[in-house]
Amino acid sequence: MALSIDFRVRYAETDQMGVVHHAVYYVWFEQLRTEYFRKIGFPYGQLEEQGVFFPVVESRCEYKEGARYDGEVKVTGWFRKPRGVRVRIDYLVEQKGRVLVKGYTLHARADANGKPRRIPAEILEKIMEEAAPITEGPHLN
Amino acid sequence: MALSIDFRVRYAETDQMGVVHHAVYYVWFEQLRTEYFRKIGFPYGQLEEQGVFFPVVESRCEYKEGARYDGEVKVTGWFRKPRGVRVRIDYLVEQKGRVLVKGYTLHARADANGKPRRIPAEILEKIMEEAAPITEGPHLN
Amino acid sequence: MALSIDFRVRYAETDQMGVVHHAVYYVWFEQLRTEYFRKIGFPYGQLEEQGVFFPVVESRCEYKEGARYDGEVKVTGWFRKPRGVRVRIDYLVEQKGRVLVKGYTLHARADANGKPRRIPAEILEKIMEEAAPITEGPHLN
Amino acid sequence: MALSIDFRVRYAETDQMGVVHHAVYYVWFEQLRTEYFRKIGFPYGQLEEQGVFFPVVESRCEYKEGARYDGEVKVTGWFRKPRGVRVRIDYLVEQKGRVLVKGYTLHARADANGKPRRIPAEILEKIMEEAAPITEGPHLN
Numbered sequence: 001m002a003l004s005i006d007f008r009v010r011y012a013e014t015d016q017m018g019v020v021h022h023a024v025y026y027v028w029f030e031q032l033r034t035e036y037f038r039k040i041g042f043p044y045g046q047l048e049e050q051g052v053f054f055p056v057v058e059s060r061c062e063y064k065e066g067a068r069y070d071g072e073v074k075v076t077g078w079f080r081k082p083r084g085v086r087v088r089i090d091y092l093v094e095q096k097g098r099v100l101v102k103g104y105t106l107h108a109r110a111d112a113n114g115k116p117r118r119i120p121a122e123i124l125e126k127i128m129e130e131a132a133p134i135t136e137g138p139h140l141n
Numbered sequence: 142m143a144l145s146i147d148f149r150v151r152y153a154e155t156d157q158m159g160v161v162h163h164a165v166y167y168v169w170f171e172q173l174r175t176e177y178f179r180k181i182g183f184p185y186g187q188l189e190e191q192g193v194f195f196p197v198v199e200s201r202c203e204y205k206e207g208a209r210y211d212g213e214v215k216v217t218g219w220f221r222k223p224r225g226v227r228v229r230i231d232y233l234v235e236q237k238g239r240v241l242v243k244g245y246t247l248h249a250r251a252d253a254n255g256k257p258r259r260i261p262a263e264i265l266e267k268i269m270e271e272a273a274p275i276t277e278g279p280h281l282n
Numbered sequence: 283m284a285l286s287i288d289f290r291v292r293y294a295e296t297d298q299m300g301v302v303h304h305a306v307y308y309v310w311f312e313q314l315r316t317e318y319f320r321k322i323g324f325p326y327g328q329l330e331e332q333g334v335f336f337p338v339v340e341s342r343c344e345y346k347e348g349a350r351y352d353g354e355v356k357v358t359g360w361f362r363k364p365r366g367v368r369v370r371i372d373y374l375v376e377q378k379g380r381v382l383v384k385g386y387t388l389h390a391r392a393d394a395n396g397k398p399r400r401i402p403a404e405i406l407e408k409i410m411e412e413a414a415p416i417t418e419g420p421h422l423n
Numbered sequence: 424m425a426l427s428i429d430f431r432v433r434y435a436e437t438d439q440m441g442v443v444h445h446a447v448y449y450v451w452f453e454q455l456r457t458e459y460f461r462k463i464g465f466p467y468g469q470l471e472e473q474g475v476f477f478p479v480v481e482s483r484c485e486y487k488e489g490a491r492y493d494g495e496v497k498v499t500g501w502f503r504k505p506r507g508v509r510v511r512i513d514y515l516v517e518q519k520g521r522v523l524v525k526g527y528t529l530h531a532r533a534d535a536n537g538k539p540r541r542i543p544a545e546i547l548e549k550i551m552e553e554a555a556p557i558t559e560g561p562h563l564n
Contacts, residue, residue: 157438
């Protein structure tokens with residue numbers, strides 16, 4: 001399965017090249033994750049209060065074209081099957097039907113002190129249900 | 142009249158104090174302006190292509206409370222009657238029914254080289270129609 | 283007295299107007315504060331660990347000209363005499379000898395829960411020593 | 424060869440996890456590039472004025488630990504030998520002698536319209552001189 005969110009590019013997200021700054025896509029990926037965690041019943045803010053963190057341990061993007069101010073963008077994300085404490089999400093960013101950016105982030109479940117910890121069973125189960133096979137969505141090596 | 146937009150706080154917008162960083166509200170104000178210019182029929186991206194810019198010449202905020210991650214916020218804006226080349230917009234930021242922040246930005250119409258220029262008549266007319274009396278909305282001195 | 287810091291504008295700080303985004307100056311002001319607190323012997327990170335916070339309760343800027351990428355900017359700050367729990371700092375941003383931006387931030391001492399608290403005596407004393415009369419530096423109303 | 428820059432973490436760069444937000448490292452990498460282009464005699468701002476752009480076509484990071492507010496960080500970068508229109512730079516971020524983050528960015532020379540163009544000969548020559556063998560510095564696959 002997958003989740004998509006749509007929103008408009010902010011002026012502050014552009015740089016003097018006239019398109020969105022390349023670091024901003026990682027912020028959009030994070031916004032997708034926030035929505036995805038809420039959708040599967042575990043709002044990320046509540047997880048943190050319970051000592052369940054998923055800090056980013058790896059991030060990657062390939063850029064084809066820059067997103068433009070004021071136009072709508074669509075960000076889609078695919079959970080992948082967790083391996084141990086690690087969860088990967090793949091992303092696609094589109095504007096006006098064109099693929100602009102592909103990327104992923106890899107997360108490791110940690111506690112409030114940053115120590116690695118098992119993914120709680122009920123969250124793991126939900127992510128397993130939601131996880132898409134790698135034949136779906138982009139999948140950078 | 143006034144316009145409101147609702148959206149969720151992004152994780153990247155928080156700082157280590159656990160609430161939204163104080164500079165971020167100015168980015169939200171800008172997002173409100175983008176929506177407001179579109180609503181009155183002059184998408185800001187198109188205005189720029191026609192050489193109509195409204196750079197910020199003054200900005201101000203009063204902070205009561207910090208917005209929190211993952212919760213919805215409402216940003217409301219009120220256009221004020223332009224004076225010469227200048228337009229002011231007042232803003233209110235709310236979360237869960239509490240007023241967090243009040244602010245304004247003042248803009249001066251400029252051309253692509255940053256030179257002051259008259260506000261085009263059809264835009265001025267629309268903003269005059271839309272402008273709220275200062276008895277409506279917040280109005281910091 | 284006053285403190286100045288010099289650094290180069292970052293590419294990510296520009297927007298598609300080709301100059302620095304107006305919200306970024308508030309981040310630069312904060313960087314000046316960080317340096318100023320360190321200079322007077324109270325690194326802000328250590329203050330926070332001791333439960334001494336100075337959240338921003340008001341911020342304001344007047345913009346004359348936009349700072350440009352890759353050029354050096356100078357940010358200067360003036361502490362003003364605290365009133366009760368409140369401290370104000372005024373700022374000036376210059377590039378190539380031209381004044382670009384004037385602004386201030388107003389802070390209220392708070393504890394870790396955001397409750398107002400007295401400024402600790404030894405910090406108050408240092409700020410009083412450092413405080414500049416309003417005849418020095420910019421002072422927006 | 425390699426180039427290092429040192430600077431202090433900004434408060435605005437942290438998030439509510441108490442460390443620097445993962446997207447910020449890409450901004451730091453960019454700051455390193457700005458310094459490196461200046462060092463080899465081609466300030467990036469001037470290159471852009473001459474129609475020589477190096478937009479990011481790929482970016483990647485591995486995160487070991489988060490950088491902390493107010494402490495100094497060191498960012499080091501290594502140019503790699505260009506292949507066709509593409510240049511890669513590898514980065515290392517350290518704080519208090521600990522390696523926090525490794526990453527790279529890949530750039531493709533483009534003109535003002537985003538079309539791929541050859542790297543001008545005198546720039547190519549300088550980068551070739553400066554380029555470090557992959558046995559030096561980090562080199563994520």
